[in-house]
Amino acid sequence: MDWQLSEERPIFQQLYEEMCRRILTGRYPPGSRMPSVRELAAEAGVNPNTMQRALQQLDGAGLTESTRADGRTVTADETLTRRLRQELAGGAARRFFCETAALGFSRAEAKELILREEDGHHE
Amino acid sequence: MSDTLIQCTDLCKSYGAGPVLSHLNLTLGAGRIVGLLGPNGTGKTTLIKILAGLLQPTSGQVLVDGCVPGPESKAVVSYLPDRMYFADWMKAKDLLDLFEDFYRDFDREKAERMCASLGITPDQRVKTMSKGTREKMQLALVMSRRAKLYLLDEPIAGVDPAARDFIMNTILTNYSSDGTLLISTHLIGDIERVLDEVIILKDADVALHDSVDNIRQNRGMSVDALFREMFRMDPLEGGYFDAR
Numbered sequence: 106m107d108w109q110l111s112e113e114r115p116i117f118q119q120l121y122e123e124m125c126r127r128i129l130t131g132r133y134p135p136g137s138r139m140p141s142v143r144e145l146a147a148e149a150g151v152n153p154n155t156m157q158r159a160l161q162q163l164d165g166a167g168l169t170e171s172t173r174a175d176g177r178t179v180t181a182d183e184t185l186t187r188r189l190r191q192e193l194a195g196g197a198a199r200r201f202f203c204e205t206a207a208l209g210f211s212r213a214e215a216k217e218l219i220l221r222e223e224d225g226h227h228e
Numbered sequence: 229m230s231d232t233l234i235q236c237t238d239l240c241k242s243y244g245a246g247p248v249l250s251h252l253n254l255t256l257g258a259g260r261i262v263g264l265l266g267p268n269g270t271g272k273t274t275l276i277k278i279l280a281g282l283l284q285p286t287s288g289q290v291l292v293d294g295c296v297p298g299p300e301s302k303a304v305v306s307y308l309p310d311r312m313y314f315a316d317w318m319k320a321k322d323l324l325d326l327f328e329d330f331y332r333d334f335d336r337e338k339a340e341r342m343c344a345s346l347g348i349t350p351d352q353r354v355k356t357m358s359k360g361t362r363e364k365m366q367l368a369l370v371m372s373r374r375a376k377l378y379l380l381d382e383p384i385a386g387v388d389p390a391a392r393d394f395i396m397n398t399i400l401t402n403y404s405s406d407g408t409l410l411i412s413t414h415l416i417g418d419i420e421r422v423l424d425e426v427i428i429l430k431d432a433d434v435a436l437h438d439s440v441d442n443i444r445q446n447r448g449m450s451v452d453a454l455f456r457e458m459f460r461m462d463p464l465e466g467g468y469f470d471a472r
Contacts, residue, residue, distance in 0.1 A: 112450040115441035116421055147401055150393075151421045152261050155441070 108149040116151060120159035123149075128168050128179055129190050139169055139177040231257045233377055233408050234279060239288035241274055248274045250432035251288070258376070259405055261422055264412040265451070266429035267459050272412040273310055275429070276379045279410070280307040293376055303332065306375035310382045310412075312362050316355040320348050320365065327369050339372035342398065360387040367395055371402045378409045384418060392418055417452040426451050430458065 110119050124145075127133050139160070140148070146156040160177065163169040167185055171177045180186065205215040234256035241249040248271045256262060264272050277283040278290055281297030292301040314323060320343055327334045343350075346364050354362060367383055383399075384392045392415075400422055403409055413419060416426075420440060428436040435458070436443075443451055 110421060112453065113444060113448050115444045117441055143401070147397065149421075150396065150400070152424055153400070153405065154260060154424050155421075158441075 108151075110149075110151075117155050117158040117162070120149060120151065120156060121162045124159060124163055125166070125168060125189070126193070128163075129186060129193060133179045135179055135183070135186065136181040137179050138175065139179060141176070233258045233293055234410075235289075235291040236275075237289045239278070239290060240286045241271070241278065241283065242286050247286075247432050249278075249285075252433050254427065254434055254437070256408060256410070258408050260424040261399075261403070261409045261411070263416065263419060263423040263426040263451070264410055264429070265414065265416055265426055265455060266435075267414065270429040271432055272429060273381055276307070276381050276410065276412055279377075280305060280379050304376040306331075306370045306373040306378045308367060308370040308378070308380040308383055310385075312354075312366060314354050314362075314366070316353065318354050319350065320352050320354075321350040323354075323365070323369060324350075327372070331373050333374040335372045335374060338402070339368055342368035342372065346394075360391045363387055364391060364395065364398075367398060371398055374404060374407075376407055378403065378407060380409065380411045382413055383411060384413060384415055389418075396422055416455055417450070420451050423451075428455065428458065 108120070108123055110116055124133070133139060139145075142153050142157050142160060145160075146153040149156065160169065164171055164177070167182065168180050168189075169177050170180060201219070202212065202215055205218065206212075210218065232255055234254065236252055236254040239249055239252040239254075240247060252275070264275065266272050274283065278285055279292055279297065281292075281302055290297060293304055295301045297305075318326075324336055324339055324343075327339070328336050343365065346361065346368065348357070348361065348365055354365075357365065363383070363386060367380070370378065370380070380399075384395050387395065396419060399409065399411075411419065411423075423440050425437065425439045426443070427434055440451055443449075443454060447454060449457075
């Protein structure tokens with residue numbers, strides 16, 4: 106189970122973020138049908154009402170759509186997913202700079218680190 | 229359908245000595261999973277027994293699904309006591325017969341499926357079941373009723389973590405969305421994520437009644453952490469004990 110829920114934050118919020126991530130990484134592909142509330146709740150080991158709330162937030166963000174006929178499907182709107190992917194990646198970059206700054210690295214040194222890491226991968 | 233399933237007004241209960249419940253007011257709606265929390269001896273079991281119609285309040289009023297606890301409410305309330313009440317000579321199939329006789333809303337097929345997944349055979353006697361298996365069997369019976377209100381008194385207290393997962397899963401996959409589940413426990417961490425709301429009892433009254441996500445949002449901590457903070461005690465500090 107990879108639904109890692111932390112202690113302090115509201116559960117529905119964390120479920121929402123995890124499902125966003127799954128949609129943006131293609132685990133729930135564009136246009137596909139989302140698993141049902143019950144399936145998702147059982148998988149995450151959470152209350153179905155809480156899962157429902159998280160899914161409604163996904164609908165609200167436009168990442169999923171609910172219709173009576175098809176249930177809930179993942180959006181096929183690529184402008185939206187591209188923008189959100191960018192936001193998520195931006196967050197990862199900010200976290201990287203925060204962590205390296207806490208360890209005493211300057212911006213320039215941190216950039217250096219990233220480039221070196223990238224080279225390491227190519228070798 | 230009215231949304232209020234449980235209504236306690238000015239509810240008091242005492243067993244002679246001090247009050248166990250004192251002027252307690254509580255309203256609980258339909259379709260949710262609620263944790264009833266509190267340290268030992270704060271009246272969790274007493275409250276559940278009153279709701280189940282096994283104890284009479286000393287004063288105040290209780291309504292379950294609009295009726296004073298009695299035959300009508302018992303028909304829609306499925307109660308899991310905090311201890312095993314089956315005679316140990318009984319076989320698994322005897323228990324199914326018993327429930328089928330007693331409760332019109334008992335889904336025998338469902339109970340049989342759950343027994344099968346627990347590895348219980350129809351001819352197995354209660355006597356030969358382990359403590360964990362007994363608890364799981366009893367829960368399977370209770371959850372196989374299509375009740376409006378499930379009262380589960382410490383369903384996970386005596387079992388190992390894997391069995392706890394099984395029990396929580398049984399609860400999650402078997403409760404109907406219009407039913408309400410009231411679960412008393414002090415193992416909060418294990419069940420926090422399946423709860424909609426929690427009721428914390430303290431000093432014979434409701435100290436807190438809120439949704440889990442509200443508590444996390446407003447206080448930045450889990451219900452488990454909040455509980456520990458509310459009931460922190462130093463082993464060797466304060467109080468007066470005179471045994472002579």
